[in-house]
Amino acid sequence: MPLAHPATTPDAATAHILAEETPDHERILVTTGARSGLTIIVAVHSTRLGQALGGARLWHYDHWTDALADALRLSRAMTLKNAAAGLARGGGKSVIRVPRGVTLTADERVAAMRDLGDAVESLGGAYMTAEDVGTSAELMAVVAERTEHVCGLPPEQGGVGEPADATAAGVLAGIRATVAELFGDADLSGRHLVISGLGQVGGRLARALAAEGARLTVTDVVDARRELAAELDADWVAPEDAHRVEADLFVPCGLGGVLSAEVIGELRVRAVVGAANNQLARRESASLLAERGILWAPDFVVNAGGVIYLDLASEPDADQAAIDARVATIGDTVRAVYREAAASGTTTLAAAERLARGRLDRAR
Numbered sequence: 558m559p560l561a562h563p564a565t566t567p568d569a570a571t572a573h574i575l576a577e578e579t580p581d582h583e584r585i586l587v588t589t590g591a592r593s594g595l596t597i598i599v600a601v602h603s604t605r606l607g608q609a610l611g612g613a614r615l616w617h618y619d620h621w622t623d624a625l626a627d628a629l630r631l632s633r634a635m636t637l638k639n640a641a642a643g644l645a646r647g648g649g650k651s652v653i654r655v656p657r658g659v660t661l662t663a664d665e666r667v668a669a670m671r672d673l674g675d676a677v678e679s680l681g682g683a684y685m686t687a688e689d690v691g692t693s694a695e696l697m698a699v700v701a702e703r704t705e706h707v708c709g710l711p712p713e714q715g716g717v718g719e720p721a722d723a724t725a726a727g728v729l730a731g732i733r734a735t736v737a738e739l740f741g742d743a744d745l746s747g748r749h750l751v752i753s754g755l756g757q758v759g760g761r762l763a764r765a766l767a768a769e770g771a772r773l774t775v776t777d778v779v780d781a782r783r784e785l786a787a788e789l790d791a792d793w794v795a796p797e798d799a800h801r802v803e804a805d806l807f808v809p810c811g812l813g814g815v816l817s818a819e820v821i822g823e824l825r826v827r828a829v830v831g832a833a834n835n836q837l838a839r840r841e842s843a844s845l846l847a848e849r850g851i852l853w854a855p856d857f858v859v860n861a862g863g864v865i866y867l868d869l870a871s872e873p874d875a876d877q878a879a880i881d882a883r884v885a886t887i888g889d890t891v892r893a894v895y896r897e898a899a900a901s902g903t904t905t906l907a908a909a910e911r912l913a914r915g916r917l918d919r920a921r
């Protein structure tokens with residue numbers, strides 16, 4: 558995946574994280590790539606449930622401590638995501654910092670991936686890496702030259718490929734569960750959904766929803782995605798206006814941090830369910846959504862299809878039907894989170910975190 562958005566990290570403001578939060582990670586490796594000269598950070602947050610699994614992000618950061626803050630935050634989120642998905646996997650993440658203003662050549666990218674492979678290998682199996690923003694299945698094949706602790710290589714190289722199909726299937730299961738919760742029936746035909754971001758996941762989701770007869774309003778910052786809108790007979794809205802469309806569900810599938818106080822105040826939907834990581838601009842956003850009576854399916858529950866796929870498909874006896882069934886259980890988890898939030902009078906965020914922490918505590 559090219560570095561298409563060199564402005565800020567795609568799914569959060571990292572400022573102040575280092576100052577505010579003491580790390581509770583098992584291991585944090587900060588190293589300088591011998592070949593690339595780039596700062597590489599591998600954060601292993603928890604291996605309590607098993608080997609940590611989380612992607613490798615290649616991104617622009619002003620300062621290496623911004624990359625560190627991102628790695629700490631993202632690896633912690635992976636612990637919650639993997640636990641909530643019921644995987645025997647801990648949480649970890651790696652970040653390769655590209656200084657702002659620098660564009661890597663193809664050779665420099667390869668050098669960075671070999672350096673990442675050495676860093677992952679040095680952790681002795683505590684952490685397994687995969688693709689994330691700025692990396693790809695092809696680049697994971699380069700990592701595999703240096704370590705076996707990598708998954709998601711291209712199928713033609715014996716790997717399981719990219720996980721977007723499974724991520725989209727998991728989000729669809731979460732959408733069905735939410736529609737059933739709101740309307741007493743999971744039927745999507747005639748339901749109006751607004752999808753913001755028609756990339757790997759959002760594009761697949763749009764096709765699946767259109768096939769189920771849903772009415773779609775869509776947007777993307779890339780104008781060429783209008784072609785998909787036309788093909789699916791979906792309405793197009795400007796990206797900055799998408800959250801103001803009156804509809805049943807808002808489905809964020811672009812960057813994170815979209816649910817700010819201002820955006821929440823302007824939403825005209827009954828629920829928000831989407832693939833984007835770290836949708837809440839601040840933790841308080843979960844309460845603001847609840848106060849407005851808008852149901853929010855926690856992102857780390859809904860978008861776990863990809864990590865479920867990477868984990869299960871990498872097993873030697875992997876069975877696609879079993880993987881599909883497991884991804885579909887995301888709908889059950891979303892329902893359980895809604896029930897728990899209603900019963901205990903908390904936000905869906907708190908309910909989902911409690912579910913994940915319960916699994917971690919039982920593994921002590």
Ligand SMILES: NC(=O)c1ccc[n+]([C@@H]2O[C@H](COP(=O)([O-])OP(=O)(O)OC[C@H]3O[C@@H](n4cnc5c(N)ncnc54)[C@H](O)[C@@H]3O)[C@@H](O)[C@H]2O)c1
Binds near residue numbers: 757776796811832
């Ligand atoms: N790919 C996966 O399997 C996976 C798994 C878990 C979570 N996610 C998360 O889901 C989201 C989408 O992932 P993806 O793989 O489809 O990424 P992608 O880069 O393929 O697609 C993102 C799309 O969003 C668009 N976009 C960016 N900013 C936007 C904005 N402000 N308004 C509207 N559109 C905007 C981009 O142009 C792009 O088309 C990301 O937050 C990602 O972290 C993806």
